[in-house]
Every structure is written in C-alpha cells, then in structure tokens.
Amino acid sequence: ASCASARGASAPRLMRANGARAREVVRGRARRATRAGSSVARRASGGDGDDDGVPDVYVEFAKRLAIEAGKVTTKYFRADALAVLDKSDASPVTIADQTAEAVMRAMVTKELPTHAIFGEEHGIELGAGGESEWTWVFDPIDGTKSFITGKPLWGTLIALLHNGEPVLGVLDQPVLKEQWVGVKGRQSTMNGKPIKVKPCENLGDAFMYSTTPLMFEGMNKARYEKLASEVKIPMFGCDCYAYGLLAMGFCDLVVEADLKPYDYMALVPIVKGAGGMMTDWKGEELKFTADAAAIESGSYQGEVIAACDEKILAKCVRVLSKTLF
DSSP: OOTTTTTTOOSOGGGGOOHHHHHHHHHHHHHHOOSSOOHHHHHHHTTTTOTTSSOHHHHHHHHHHHHHHHHHHHHHTTOTTOOEEEOTTSOEEEHHHHHHHHHHHHHHHHHOTTSEEEETTTEEEOOGGGOOSEEEEEEEEEOHHHHHTTOSOOEEEEEEEETTEEEEEEEEETTTTEEEEEETTSOOEETTEEOOOOOOOOGGGOEEEESOGGGOOHHHHHHHHHHHTTSSEEEEOOTTHHHHHHHTTSOSEEEEOSOOHHHHTTHHHHHHHTTOEEEETTSOOOOOOOSHHHHHHOOOOOOEEEESSHHHHHHHHHHHTSOOO
16 A cells, blocks of 8 residues: 555554454464465475575565465556545555455465464464464555556565564566565565666765655654755655665665555565665664564554665764754
8 A cells, every 4th residue: 555645643453453353363373274384384494595594485485475466456457447445544445455465365374374464454463373483564555546546656565574574575566567576685686687776975966755745744744854955856656666766776765754564664675685775764673573562552663764875874864863843
C-alpha cells in the first residue's frame, strides 16, 4: 500500500491485536505444522549456500513468492471496475492487495511453518510454537494509489528478517518485469544483474525522492523542508520504486516519514547490497521484532533515510534529527 497511506494514524488495527488474539494465531499455526517440514525448510536446515547466514533456498523462495503475488496483482492492474475500499485509517485497499498477501502467507505457512509473518493487510502471525526468529514481512502493493490510478510505479515488497534484522529483500514490479533482490553480505541485483549506487558527496548535488509532501507533519515537515532546501532537486511520487532507482545509481537520496515496517524492510538489503546506506532519521539501524510486545504496542521506526553513501547519510541525519522549534 502507499508509503504515505496513514498520515496521522495510530498503529494498524491488526498490529494492535491483543495478547489473546496473538496466542490464538500461534495455536493455529502450530496445528497446521504437523509435519516435519517442507523441502524448503529441510534444505535450509542443511545449510544450502548460507555462508552469509541467508540460505539460498530462502532467496529462491522469496522470488517464488513474488511470482505468485504478481499473478494476482497484474490480473487486477488497470482492470475495469476495480473496487477500492477505505481502511480504518482512510487509506485505500483493493482485492488485489488482500489476495496477493493471502497467497504469500499461505505459501509460508505451508513450506516454512515455524516462520512468522507480518503483512500490511492481515497483521502479525507468529510461527508454529510462537517462533519469530525468521519473519517474513509483506507489502503486496506498495503504492496502492499508483496502482488504482494506473501508474506502474508500485511494487510488491517481500522481506525476511532474522532476529529483527532485514537480511533479504525483494522489490518486484511485475508490470514492467523488473525485480530487485538484496541479500545481506551479497551484491544487490536488478533482473539478475549486479547494481550499485553512484557517488555523491555533496547535498547540493543530490537528487532526492519522497513519496508525497503530505507524509511530513509538524517537526518532521520543518526538518524535511530544511533538507529539501539544501539538495539539488527534491522530487515526489515513486513510492518503493525510488529505492530501486537509488540502488541503480539514478538518484541519491530517499527521505520519508509516517511509514510502517512493511513499507521499508525489504528495501534495506537492496540499498545496502548496492553500496548504499539506510537508517532511521537518527542514524540508527532499521529493525523490527515480531513478538507479542510488538503486536500490542505497535512500536516501530517510522522515518527512514536511504542514501548513496555514508557522507550524505551523515549530513541528512544532522538536519533531520535537529529540534527546530
């Protein structure tokens, strides 16, 4: 869904599910995990290509998730009479969002039952036995507003977290047939070809993207406007696609606020694997732990910076972490 889809809203209803609901979800996963595990789980436990901590079978599984989600989303893209509903926070959602996420969740439940799942449309579901060491994070359509208005700059975001750290990310744009993949410790790729950021040491030379100026409010708005006045050109409108462009060296900064973990977790390994940097506005690493406390509190980092290099990041952090009034 749109990166700026919940301006001023509290945590999503499903993120604030109570402890009893969370425990029921765990029991449901446990009942479904009655077998020893799928071939994906068995191959992963065998250490298939995991020198960097991320088994190759998980990478291939993430790509399969993207393929199956793409079959759903492309079916509805620019379709006649696509129904658009408003969620409780007034952000739009379609049957494409809901169905694509459901398809991906079902695949994880079947093939990796001990893995937790966190998705925009259906909330947090812990793995069998309450496990969350490995957590899949889904945004089936990041950029729902682009999707419903026929603009092909939305994407499906698929992340895998290990103990809260994003170690695998896929950004898939099935209409344009473009797919970015990032894995911790490996070089990121776009359609299988290595990609890297371009050097840019001065803010005055930087091209900066954000999804919309409406995602910045109060102090965040003042901080953003200060930074925007220092870059070469501030631009809007790409949702997750902007991070893919940064990883390929076509822009230098992406600065956003009012996000949820599903909006950016998949993008962290892609940006970092291309030689870039990605943190919150304080310069801290981006993490999210899918446990009962996180479900109940809705605690997460909501402001992010993606930068082409460390120097640009440091300059952004200095501006965006200041108290201006």
